[in-house]
Amino acid sequence: MESQPISVLCAALFLQLAGLLFTLLVDPYISKRHKRTMLLNVLLVTSLVIADLLGVEFEAKQMVFARIVGAVFQYSMRPVVIILFMQIIKEDRKPWLLAGINAAIFLTAFFSNIAFTITPDNHFLRGPLGYSSHVVSGILLIWYVCLAAQRYKSDRRAENLFPFAVVGSLVAAVALDSGFIRHYVIGFLIAAVVSACVFNYIWLHLQFVREHEEDLKAQQRIRTMMSQIRPHFIYNSLTAIRSYLDEPRKAEEALDHFASFLRGSIDVLDCTDCIPAARELETVNNYLYMEKERFGDKLTVVTDLEDSDFLLPPFTVQILAENAVRHGIRGTADGRGTLTIKIYRAKNAHIIEVRDDGRGFDTAILEQTQNGAEMQGHIGLKNLKERLALMCGGTFAVESEPGKGTLARVSIPCSAGSSKGGGAE
Numbered sequence: 001m002e003s004q005p006i007s008v009l010c011a012a013l014f015l016q017l018a019g020l021l022f023t024l025l026v027d028p029y030i031s032k033r034h035k036r037t038m039l040l041n042v043l044l045v046t047s048l049v050i051a052d053l054l055g056v057e058f059e060a061k062q063m064v065f066a067r068i069v070g071a072v073f074q075y076s077m078r079p080v081v082i083i084l085f086m087q088i089i090k091e092d093r094k095p096w097l098l099a100g101i102n103a104a105i106f107l108t109a110f111f112s113n114i115a116f117t118i119t120p121d122n123h124f125l126r127g128p129l130g131y132s133s134h135v136v137s138g139i140l141l142i143w144y145v146c147l148a149a150q151r152y153k154s155d156r157r158a159e160n161l162f163p164f165a166v167v168g169s170l171v172a173a174v175a176l177d178s179g180f181i182r183h184y185v186i187g188f189l190i191a192a193v194v195s196a197c198v199f200n201y202i203w204l205h206l207q208f209v210r211e212h213e214e215d216l217k218a219q220q221r222i223r224t225m226m227s228q229i230r231p232h233f234i235y236n237s238l239t240a241i242r243s244y245l246d247e248p249r250k251a252e253e254a255l256d257h258f259a260s261f262l263r264g265s266i267d268v269l270d271c272t273d274c275i276p277a278a279r280e281l282e283t284v285n286n287y288l289y290m291e292k293e294r295f296g297d298k299l300t301v302v303t304d305l306e307d308s309d310f311l312l313p314p315f316t317v318q319i320l321a322e323n324a325v326r327h328g329i330r331g332t333a334d335g336r337g338t339l340t341i342k343i344y345r346a347k348n349a350h351i352i353e354v355r356d357d358g359r360g361f362d363t364a365i366l367e368q369t370q371n372g373a374e375m376q377g378h379i380g381l382k383n384l385k386e387r388l389a390l391m392c393g394g395t396f397a398v399e400s401e402p403g404k405g406t407l408a409r410v411s412i413p414c415s416a417g418s419s420k421g422g423g424a425e
Helices: 003-026 032-060 064-089 094-110 132-154 158-179 188-242 248-267 277-298 316-329 364-370 381-392
Strands: 116-118 124-126 299-305 337-345 349-356 395-401 405-413
Touching: 003 032, 003 188, 032 064, 032 188, 064 094, 064 116, 064 132, 064 158, 064 188, 094 116, 094 132, 132 158, 158 188, 188 248, 248 277, 277 299, 277 316, 277 337, 316 337, 316 349, 316 381, 316 405, 381 395, 381 405
Parallel strands: 299 337
Antiparallel strands: 116 124, 337 349, 349 405, 395 405
């Protein structure tokens, strides 16, 4: 009667592993690295289940050498299973050194009793280093918990608690195995390891779903921002051209700038990748030409462009320049002011500074916008900050004081890449 529940348990474990293996092979969503790691782990765990079953047969039939081979394999591979769990969180070669040392210790069983030996009368005797697999596995589990804690600290989401559930199930299984006399075929640890593989796969899929939802939200925010910017750009451009209708030569020149500006803007409206800074600056230059001609001596433009060999999200400088003109300088009593654009390279970042000496504003309004409140006159700044972080790891900050002007500063890491060979076409 005892063999029936054992057979059911074995069948259940193999069905789980077979189902997980098939799912991994056909799943198009998880990354290649994670798929490779999970496939290797499922195959390794399957071999450990088989080794556990064969070990009982070898013991019953007093096959001493076969028992040694099986024990060496099991004790050597158990830490490897934990390392493969760790690799799902972070790729690191250092844990493999511990697994290599552990395997070397147990390989000595073929010619020494330093790890273990099996006597001619079929008794298992643990040697002085016989617990090395337990010690190494314990160290790796603590390491795994530290990696999981770092992951959870940086991203406090419920699904990132899965690794802790994996560790908890493994520790509980070891405790249960230690508290029972081994009269069963499949140990609690093997069952827990199989379940841990399933847990890790579920965790990876939850991460994919979350990231996919965030990508959709980010794309929607970008589309919303573009729909706000497009009519505003066109309105300003047409206003500038209309002011020269009585002067055909100037109208033609303004129309050339407008055409270049419109072409540069429309080409990147649906672009979700970064573009070369030089390309962005060309569009900004056309925009400022039209604004300068429209407002005459009231608007002074100063540029100091030391650096332009980098990538940035579309409309980064355009939004800042437009806000500086429309809401900073044009918001003063006489509508006069100076717009300064400075771009330079700092130690590890490309810095863009857009300064105006206009009316300024209380920067607390920006904080209210981040909390969901609407900010009149500063449309697009929140989206700009989000796009910088999403597309190139950049940051955005504003310094302003009512009556004294505004300084907007963008910082883009040098690691985001140079404009040579990159950007949208």
